Amino acid sequence: MIFHPGVLALVVGSVIVLVMAFFSVFLGIRIIIGWDITKSTAKQLILERQTYLITTIMKYVLGFQILSLFLFVYTADDIHKLFVGAMCTTGSLNANLIGWTVLFAKIVIFFLCAVWLAINRVDEMAEDYPLVKLKYKYLAALVPVIVLEGYWQLNYFLGLRANVITSCCSSLFSDEGLTVASSLASLPVTAAMYMFYGAAAVELALLSVLLRKGSVSSPLRYISGVWSLVFFVISIASIVAFVSIYYYETPVHHCPFDILQKQYMFIGYPLYGSLFGGILFSLGAAVIEKFKKIDSIRTQIHHTQRRWTIMSIVLLIVFIIIATWPVVFSNFRAYD
Amino acid sequence: MRGHGRIIEYALSSLSRRKLKNLSVAAIFSILIAVLSSILFLMHAYKTETLKLLDSSPEIILQNMSAGRHELIPLEYISTLSGIAGVGKIVPRYWGYYYDSLTSANYTLMAVDADDASDKNKQDVKLINGRIPQTVGECAIGSGVAAIRQIGLNDDFFMTLGTEQNVNLKIVGIFTSNSAIVTNDLVVLTKNDLVKFFNMPVDKATDITIEVNNPSEVTTVARKIRRAYPDSRPILKIELTRTYDNIFNWRGGIVLTMFFGAIAAFMIFVWDKATGINARERQEIGILKAIGWETSDVLQLKFWEGTIVSLSSFLTGLILAYAHVFYFNAQFLAPVLKGWSVLFPKFQPMPYIDLYQIFVLFFLTVVPYVAASIVPSWKAATSDPDAVMR
Amino acid sequence: MDAVIRAEDVSKVFNAGLADEVRAVAGVSVEIPRGRITVLKGPSGSGKTTLLGLIGCMSRPTEGKIIVEGKDVAKLPERFLTNVRRKTFGFIFQHFNLIRGLTVSENVMLPLYPTDIDSKQMQQRMEEILGKLDLTAKLNVKIEKLSGGQQQRAAIARALINEPAVVLADEPTAHLDTKLSGDLLNIITALNKEGKTIVIATHDPLIYEKPYIDNIIEMRDGAVKEAALL
Numbered sequence: 027m028i029f030h031p032g033v034l035a036l037v038v039g040s041v042i043v044l045v046m047a048f049f050s051v052f053l054g055i056r057i058i059i060g061w062d063i064t065k066s067t068a069k070q071l072i073l074e075r076q077t078y079l080i081t082t083i084m085k086y087v088l089g090f091q092i093l094s095l096f097l098f099v100y101t102a103d104d105i106h107k108l109f110v111g112a113m114c115t116t117g118s119l120n121a122n123l124i125g126w127t128v129l130f131a132k133i134v135i136f137f138l139c140a141v142w143l144a145i146n147r148v149d150e151m152a153e154d155y156p157l158v159k160l161k162y163k164y165l166a167a168l169v170p171v172i173v174l175e176g177y178w179q180l181n182y183f184l185g186l187r188a189n190v191i192t193s194c195c196s197s198l199f200s201d202e203g204l205t206v207a208s209s210l211a212s213l214p215v216t217a218a219m220y221m222f223y224g225a226a227a228v229e230l231a232l233l234s235v236l237l238r239k240g241s242v243s244s245p246l247r248y249i250s251g252v253w254s255l256v257f258f259v260i261s262i263a264s265i266v267a268f269v270s271i272y273y274y275e276t277p278v279h280h281c282p283f284d285i286l287q288k289q290y291m292f293i294g295y296p297l298y299g300s301l302f303g304g305i306l307f308s309l310g311a312a313v314i315e316k317f318k319k320i321d322s323i324r325t326q327i328h329h330t331q332r333r334w335t336i337m338s339i340v341l342l343i344v345f346i347i348i349a350t351w352p353v354v355f356s357n358f359r360a361y362d
Numbered sequence: 363m364r365g366h367g368r369i370i371e372y373a374l375s376s377l378s379r380r381k382l383k384n385l386s387v388a389a390i391f392s393i394l395i396a397v398l399s400s401i402l403f404l405m406h407a408y409k410t411e412t413l414k415l416l417d418s419s420p421e422i423i424l425q426n427m428s429a430g431r432h433e434l435i436p437l438e439y440i441s442t443l444s445g446i447a448g449v450g451k452i453v454p455r456y457w458g459y460y461y462d463s464l465t466s467a468n469y470t471l472m473a474v475d476a477d478d479a480s481d482k483n484k485q486d487v488k489l490i491n492g493r494i495p496q497t498v499g500e501c502a503i504g505s506g507v508a509a510i511r512q513i514g515l516n517d518d519f520f521m522t523l524g525t526e527q528n529v530n531l532k533i534v535g536i537f538t539s540n541s542a543i544v545t546n547d548l549v550v551l552t553k554n555d556l557v558k559f560f561n562m563p564v565d566k567a568t569d570i571t572i573e574v575n576n577p578s579e580v581t582t583v584a585r586k587i588r589r590a591y592p593d594s595r596p597i598l599k600i601e602l603t604r605t606y607d608n609i610f611n612w613r614g615g616i617v618l619t620m621f622f623g624a625i626a627a628f629m630i631f632v633w634d635k636a637t638g639i640n641a642r643e644r645q646e647i648g649i650l651k652a653i654g655w656e657t658s659d660v661l662q663l664k665f666w667e668g669t670i671v672s673l674s675s676f677l678t679g680l681i682l683a684y685a686h687v688f689y690f691n692a693q694f695l696a697p698v699l700k701g702w703s704v705l706f707p708k709f710q711p712m713p714y715i716d717l718y719q720i721f722v723l724f725f726l727t728v729v730p731y732v733a734a735s736i737v738p739s740w741k742a743a744t745s746d747p748d749a750v751m752r
Numbered sequence: 753m754d755a756v757i758r759a760e761d762v763s764k765v766f767n768a769g770l771a772d773e774v775r776a777v778a779g780v781s782v783e784i785p786r787g788r789i790t791v792l793k794g795p796s797g798s799g800k801t802t803l804l805g806l807i808g809c810m811s812r813p814t815e816g817k818i819i820v821e822g823k824d825v826a827k828l829p830e831r832f833l834t835n836v837r838r839k840t841f842g843f844i845f846q847h848f849n850l851i852r853g854l855t856v857s858e859n860v861m862l863p864l865y866p867t868d869i870d871s872k873q874m875q876q877r878m879e880e881i882l883g884k885l886d887l888t889a890k891l892n893v894k895i896e897k898l899s900g901g902q903q904q905r906a907a908i909a910r911a912l913i914n915e916p917a918v919v920l921a922d923e924p925t926a927h928l929d930t931k932l933s934g935d936l937l938n939i940i941t942a943l944n945k946e947g948k949t950i951v952i953a954t955h956d957p958l959i960y961e962k963p964y965i966d967n968i969i970e971m972r973d974g975a976v977k978e979a980a981l982l
Contacts, residue, residue, distance in 0.1 A: 029611065029612045029614075029615025029616055029618075029619065030611040030612070030614075030615055031402055031611065031614050031615055031618055031719075031722050031726075032718070032722050033615070034615050034618055034619065034726070035722045035725035035726045036725070038725065038726060038729075038730065039725055039729055042729060042730060042733045045733075046733060046736075063827065063829070064827060066812040066813065066814060066826065066827055067768065067814065068767075068768055071812070071830075074829055074830060075657065075744040075830070078657050078658060078661065078740060078743070078744060079736075079737070079740045081658075082661055082736055082740060083736060086732065086733065086736060090729060090733075093724075093725065093729070094725075096721070097721060097722070097725055100718050100721060103718075104718055105611075108604050108607060108608055150831065153828055153829065153832045155829060364868060364869065364870060364871060365865060365866045365867055365868060367871075368865040368866070368871070369865060369866060372862075372865055375853075375854065375858075379853040646851055648849075649849045649850075649851055650862070652810070652843065652845070652849060653843065653849075653862060653863040653910065654834060654837055654838040654863040654866075654914065655834075655863075655865075655866055656830070656831060656834040656835075656866065657830060657831070657834075658831070659865075659866035662866075746811060747810050747811065747830075747834070747837075748805040748810035748811045750845060750847070750849050751801055751804075751805055751810065751845060751846070751922055752801075
């Protein structure tokens with residue numbers, strides 16, 4: 027399996043990301059040890075310049091991670107023909123135990139990298155770089171996750187045997203299944219809709235209250251951060267439960283990946299893109315709330331939070347519109 | 363945002379002021395991408411071509427096994443097989459391999475049933491110059507065979523397996539190169555000639571093809587056949603498809619791995635080029651920093667320079683590979699891949715664009731390039747602002 | 753006295769801890785008065801260029817304070833130091849430091865490229881400044897096609913594009929003949945009349961012997977030998 031070109035590309039990508047992550051942690055640890063903003067020695071200047079290198083590397087890591095997430099889904103889709111019974115990406119991911127784990131790990135790493143960049147951004151706004159040590163400790167904690175993900179991914183592909191009989195998505199998502207995915211799919215459409223629009227209303231309400239409140243610091247920020255994650259999970263569940271079937275116009279096809287394909291006008295990209303982006307901005311705004319107690323960045327954080335909250339609201343509204351579009355405008359009815 | 367646009371503009375002008383250096387990097391990168399893409403495109407074309415042919419093959423091919431090896435199959439099986447529910451048409455096939463010591467090549471010999479030939483004719487009419495053999499003493503050959511033997515239509519074609527077993531056939535048809543992927547090493551002759559040539563017993567065939575009326579019952583039918591003849595091996599079309607798919611992916615992957623050395627060498631070259639920025643470039647970055655550009659502005663400039671170079675090389679490479687594979691029949695690559703078989707098929711692949719492959723290629727080429735250029739550009743960007751004053 | 757910049761006990765050490773350690777500036781305290789012309793005078797190697805760089809936020813001092821418009825910038829990370837420099841200072845370098853292959857207008861606008869300024873506004877500013885310096889005709893000429901004097905004026909235009917409060921010049925007459933040096937001085941005094949603070953590091957008597965030079969700081973071996981506000 028390992029010689030499939032797509033698998034090769036993924037493994038190469040993981041190795042590159044790992045090397046870059048290790049390198050930046052190595053630099054980060056040196057910074058944690060040697061950092062002293064009150065000195066303007068040559069050594070401090072070198073460390074300061076290395077922060078630019080780490081920031082640059084992490085931006086690339088995030089970029090590669092996003093690409094790798096897509097490539098992973100595409101590759102799973104491309105190899106589904108090799109498994110008896112696998113009709114699509116879902117089938118390939120079911121082919122062994124860690125297929126889904128790898129996908130989740132990639133999503134988690136995406137969020138972790140993005141949150142790191144959010145903290146980094148806030149830190150760089152203050153003249154005394156108040157979060158320097160914290161952010162590099164966080165970075166060091168990130169590396170084991172990246173290692174684990176690379177290891178799982180390798181194991182997933184090494185463990186694939188082309189003749190393994192797997193369940194395809196229609197049986198994975200069929201009502202008799204016991205998996206989480208199948209219970210998502212068996213959610214009654216109307217119930218799923220109530221849940222989704224309810225959660226969306228709460229999310230948007232929280233964000234707009236925070237936007238209006240402006241500079242007042244408030245525990246609501248944290249609540250909105252946590253709720254964003256809840257809303258993210260509910261949204262993914264809803265895509266499986268009802269958004270997908272409205273786009274496919276068949277009551278049993280719940281695959282969350284097929285909407286990325288050409289026959290559905292690539293609608294999956296703006297759908298997932300706006301969801302991930304919206305969640306990310308609201309999560310970032312919540313994470314940096316904690317640093318408001320530091321004087322040198324308080325005002326900067328207010329501005330940043332405001333910007334990110336607006337971004338989040340806009341993106342989530344776009345997401346909700348895309349998810350709702352076929353429900354309103356297609357002739358397909360999932361219930362009657 | 364405005365600054366962003368102007369930095370991109372400056373990146374373009376900066377690249378154009380060092381045309382020779384940047385063009386040489388881009389040219390080498392493009393060629394490398396073109397080679398990699400050619401391999402993937404060609405493999406993919408082979409794969410789709412093969413799978414397309416499999417489409418028209420029967421659902422089940424039944425082979426007889428003896429001591430774990432493929433053995434001729436008794437024709438008496440047919441009556442039992444036709445009794446299984448869901449089974450459609452059953453056809454025994456006669457074929458084999460012949461090693462021609464004269465040309466050191468392996469041919470695939472295949473029989474057409476003289477009675478059945480009229481039926482086959484319709485199907486193959488586009489793929490052949492001449493016709494399918496109809497009577498004893500006639501044959502049709504693949505273009506590879508014709509080329510290696512240097513013979514053509516109406517010539518004589520002689521094969522021998524010792525004094526007893528030899529045939530002298532008249533060539534009545536040559537398969538066109540469009541179908542070369544399957545017919546390249548093929549010799550088609552009548553059943554009688556083949557049976558005589560291989561000295562096969564009259565009550566046996568090489569294998570039996572079975573059509574199944576309802577595709578979803580294929581596995582059930584196969585299971586029933588196994589029960590009736592535990593010695594037999596039913597090969598399902600779907601299994602074949604999967605195996606071919608796997609093999610072609612594997613081949614592509616192996617070749618890619620072999621070329622990894624080339625990528626690595628290129629990365630070192632890029633590293634070298636980018637780190638060894640010449641005095642003038644260093645001076646320019648020094649000036650930028652002195653007049654108020656910040657380290658991250660220079661990093662952005664370097665990012666755009668890298669992006670412009672790698673994306674334009676990527677596009678050029680893809681276009682080169684596309685032209686190479688689909689308009690020039692992969693002329694430069696074929697000799698390398700020929701090692702796999704003396705009669706390597708020559709065929710005109712159908713042009714296609716596959717986004718997934720482009721994405722894979724992007725990951726294999728642009729991502730390492732970009733990653734390799736991070737540290738050198740950072741080094742350039744963190745020069746002292748007051749360096750130009752010293 | 754209203755000082756735009758105050759340096760307090762500033763030192764700059766290169767290659768600290770190594771065999772070739774150099775103390776280019778050692779314990780210097782100076783003040784740059786607002787709206788006047790200050791000359792840093794002294795032979796080459798006396799540390800005046802290094803001091804000019806420190807005052808102009810090009811680099812950070814190893815020790816001491818540098819107070820620009822009331823704010824100590826000595827410990828600022830490069831990112832913020834650059835920001836202060838962008839807003840406050842315009843530099844005229846000894847070797848012009850123009851980028852060959854770019855036109856005059858591009859060279860002049862270059863400092864503003866990464867900023868948030870509107871492109872039209874940037875263009876306008878450039879045309880205005882080049883007009884004042886009599887370079888309008890050379891707007892789209894490649895910089896290397898210009899004469900020495902024109903290049904010097906282009907370099908001055910670039911130093912002014914960010915509308916700085918303080919213009920710093922490092923040996924501005926080193927590569928000019930007497931006539932061009934005179935022209936340069938005229939431009940500089942004109943800028944001073946417009947209210948800009950000027951600091952010139954030079955050992956050219958043509959400059960520091962001019963009667964209208966307000967403030968001369970004489971340096972030797974990295975220290976201030978004599979500071980006189982005339």
